[in-house]
Amino acid sequence: AAGMFLRLLSDIQWRAAHPKWRRMTSSQRSTSTTPEPHPVSLPAQAQVVICGGGIMGTSVAYHLSKMGWKDIVLLEQGRLAAGTTRFCAGIVSTARPVSIELKMAHYSNKLYQQLEQETGVQTGYMKTGSISLAQTQDRLISLKRIASSLNVMGIPCEIISPKKVVQLHPLINIHDLVGAMYVPEDALVSSANVSLALATAASRNGVQIHERTSVSHVTVQKGRVTGVETDRGRIQCEYFVNCAGQWAYELGHSGEEPVHIPLHACEHFYLLTHPLKEPLSSSLPTVVDPDGRIYIRNWQGGILSGGFEKNPKPLFTEGRNQLEIQNLQEDWDHFGPLLSALLRRMPGLETLQIMQLVNCPESFTPDMRCIMGESPTARGYFVLAGMNSAGISYGGGAGKYLAEWMVNGYPSENVWPLDLKRFGTLQSSRTFLRHRVMEVMPLMCDLKVPRWDFQTGRQLRTSPLYDRLDAQGARWMEKHGFERVKYFVPPGKDLLDLDHSKTFYKPDWFDIVGSEVKCCKEAVCVIDMSSFTKFEISSTGDQALESLQYLFSNDLDVPVGHVVHTGMLNEKGGYENDCSIARLSKRSFFMISPTDQQVHCWAWLKKHLPDDSNLIMEDVTWKYTALNLIGPRAVDVLSELSYAPMTAEHFPSLFCKEMSVGYANGIRVMSITHTGEPGFVLYIPIEYALHVYNEVMNMGQKYGIRNAGYYALRSLRIEKFFAFWGQDLDAFTTPMECGREFQVKLEKGMQFLGQEALLEQKQNGVYKRFTMFILEDHDTDMDLWPWWGEPIFRNGRYVGKTTSSAYSYTLERHVCLGFVHHFDEKTGEELVVTTDFINQGEYEIDIAGQRFQAKAKLYPFSSLFTQRRRKDEVELSGYQRE
């Protein structure tokens, strides 16, 4: 039955119509589908070898060859487009919450639309539009947020009433709907044929395609790809692209130097029916009913409907060959709840006859985003896989970005959210992946509210203080496998359970975080920040200083004991990393970066540091527990514990010193806080962590010390206009664009990476500007809260998006941070953004379709804060207790 279906789903006539590329792989011009011998031997070498002939592999081949790379070999273990690509539902949907994914889908749609004309291969492209249904108000809010981002990208999209839904699709039962989102340009394709069209175009551009050829492993020498071993011999190559879909993990692990590609397959089911009595029109919109966990598209006069069940079935945990894709069984009992949802949504289909239930495995990743980019350990080893069941929507765009990455050294958009280097070995455990994807797959349909967290695969990396903090009411979130405290629930107070605390409005922790913030401002708080990435770089001579001076934009030739905030920039001046570096001695440096920089920053430094055995770099993240003491009383606590004066005269800000705290010696104390508040970070060798924590808490008692979490930290840093890498800053943002010229020393007496780009920007101005927005007419209690990604309007025109937001307990207003661009009113061309341009606009922030007035600022409210603090110090006299 599977065979019959395959023939129906994908039109295989392309073989006869377009045999051109097959000439290179086959001596016979056969149109039969019977197995053939391998007629053409593999080339001994090529510039690029792509493994995987699905939508990803063919898209990469297509785009590489379009960009002028010709010496490319694509290997497919079976038939082209015969894996997940062939089985998938063929829905091209741009309604994606993550902006980069939205862009990929948008590009894919445009690409597929003209592909038939370009290649002559029928792709089945049909612009049907799609309707996403909302059964609840919260769902409608999430759709409105997506609609806002689609609209500012120029993608037609509207929020419609249930009545309008019926006009678009007469079969839909609308009684339980509160609204819907209509995206008229979404499309359907035959995914296998799109893949074959891309292959056809690629082969016309010179790409060699070999079917029935499987890659056994990739060889790497001195950290560079040198070739691939296949069952038909070896190919030497400079670049290898792993597009092996659900086999990508295994392939990554097959070589001597494993490449960790964290993805795991789950069974995915969809239903095919015979045509209706009155066959459905092929232009009928696709329906997505996330609350019912299903999607429904028209298919050959009948329907194709699948979904993302709550209890997914992971498979291939032990690797391939335990089951072949073709032999996967239909499981009606498993599909039952989705069938119920389908009949609830379209009761008229009761009498429709079933053709088949298709079991099509899909691969999922630990954070629901696809995996793209270069291996941190093997240069030239690229990956594009883990599409979380949206391979067709992403295929075109993902292939384009990866091709750009390979050809230009970087893609044309910020793809950090998809970068392979956001993961490390720690996400590569099979057990972790199995458990995580069982959570991820249902999440495809679950409502994603601000600051939701994954529940599986937790408590992997923890601070030595974990149990202590947990016992004090800590609520946890996870970053790069590390448990970090969100906030502390005071004793006797009970928050809503997980499901009930999901909201787009004011969250239940509002007052809790408020009191933590207050304590940071008026007394002193302790935040465990052990998750931050920590490297030590040292050398026998001046190599460390010289290399770092080249890699970092600020001047690191400072006296020993000084701390420097600096960007690690790329050639275009964009932030590859934003860190604090302490000069420990003349020849050694201690570098602190964001938690998720562990893999990326290491790879970047490895790539750029000279190959010198006297230059030593060590990842010491695990060696230190970091305690951040924030608040005006931090000075008092620390000086009492160390018997050393800690006042500004003795310990100025941005200073680093090893000292004793309590009984423990060798604690690295730095006068930085990451928030702009006064305070210190203590880097404590882990065996002293508990001791120092206890001492700090005991001593701090009389100063009103308490624990605080990252939510308080975020509120503080955002109201202080501090940008965070990964959230606000990325490889496409320069210090000039975010008001950080002062962290760049263009005249530090030597060249550094990104210098030219920055000089040019300094001369010619910037094209976007990091700006702080204070929401004016926003009611914290009643209105939707901003999150990030909200469109910013200046004088009614779209100028950019927010990157982060928080409630400022000091200003008693919401603060959004984001970038303002200047698009020419007529041409849309990007113009220089000046201070006047920022200051002279009337701004609005669009939260799920509702616009709120906002005041733009380029500098933080320093005066306001100092004033308040002075006033508070008077009040604080009453804060001290015996």
Next chain:
Amino acid sequence: FYLTPPQVNSILKANEYSFKVPEFDGKNVSSVLGFDSNQLPANAPIEDRRSAATCLQTRGMLLGVFDGHAGCACAQAVSERLFYYIAVSLLPHETLLEIENAVESGRALLPILQWHKHPNDYFSKEASKLYFNSLRTYWQELIDLNSGETTDVREALINAFKRLDNDISLEAQVGDPNSFLNYLVLRVAFSGATACVAHVDGVDLHIANTGDSRAMLGVQEEDGSWSAVNLSYDHNAQNEHEVERVKMEHPKSEEKSLVKQDRLLGLLMPFRAFGDVKFKWSIELQKRVIESGPDQLNDNEYTKFIPPNYHTPPYLTAEPEVIHHKLRPQDKFLVLATDGLWETMHRQDVARIVGEYLTGVHHQQPIAVGGYKVTLGQMHGLLTERRARISSVFEDQNAATHLIRHAVGNNEFGTVDHERLSKMLSLPEELARMYRDDITIIVVQFNSHVIGAY
């Protein structure tokens, strides 16, 4: 903090108990096939109790669930004593005489009840003598009263309930020289318990109910579907008749203060209960007993607290409402359960889940469409039926356990969600009571063949 399925099962099954009525060769075959019971604590310790016993000197079987409040002492005492009071009330004059003579002359007693107890269901050894003496006084009075009429079950049930509650109250007033017992009888009297008791004898089913536990009959309709018939009325503020009754029993001046916030005198949820002398005794009596009582009692804020607007006690009675039902072949089972179950599940769902469990098929072949012509609707019907049957049936050998699994773990599809179940069962002691109540369930399965033959 994540429980594996075996861990979940070990928690759910810790208190499960099943009893099958032994079959005799066609002789005196019972209308009851057997029963399954179980309880899941939310309070620590659990305040619910359950009892089941076969009457040995009369025919019939007694089953009951008891929901304690303000501690478990009263529920414990009622669970130990009530069936004896009922059995004695049902006994004919001759048997009573025979028993009294045996006690008088120190001979072995005729056994009155055969208990069907889970090892965790305990009886108080210390109080047995005290309890026995009270019971003996009761049957001596019955002997003296000899009316000569055959015993009516309804009356026997009502008398037994009232008498036991009276004895609880008296024992607390009189006290006991043994300080342990003295404190015990006071705790029994000052705490409270509701009771829902079934007496099954052939096709005659009597339900005596005091409070807000509930009895429900599971009926299989001709088309195989399941429906529920209530065999008790909740005695609480939601029951208009109960509110009416309470108001009738007190002067009009108290009308406003009698029921506040859906509670009796603004304090008590059930409107009928054993114990709870705080709602029965005069203020003077309460003060006197507490003052002369042990220190523990004096230190207890709850016992010392006099309900507001307390003018014309008693406000509370243990008198049950009795419903008689003639069993029919379509009456397949009876569910007795404390309000912990009914708060989370509608009786219709209870009927369906138990019904499908009792008739369920344990193993099912996977479905394959193959070349058959099947419509979506047909498939949906088939799957719904199968799902209802297999959903966790394979895990439970006990209908009560199965019900608890659903009550605690049901998701929006009406199927058991392991994750939810795991969450609910791993709640720390101090939180559990906020998310669920103690649940006690007895599922009695009837023997349709025997019932049909009557």
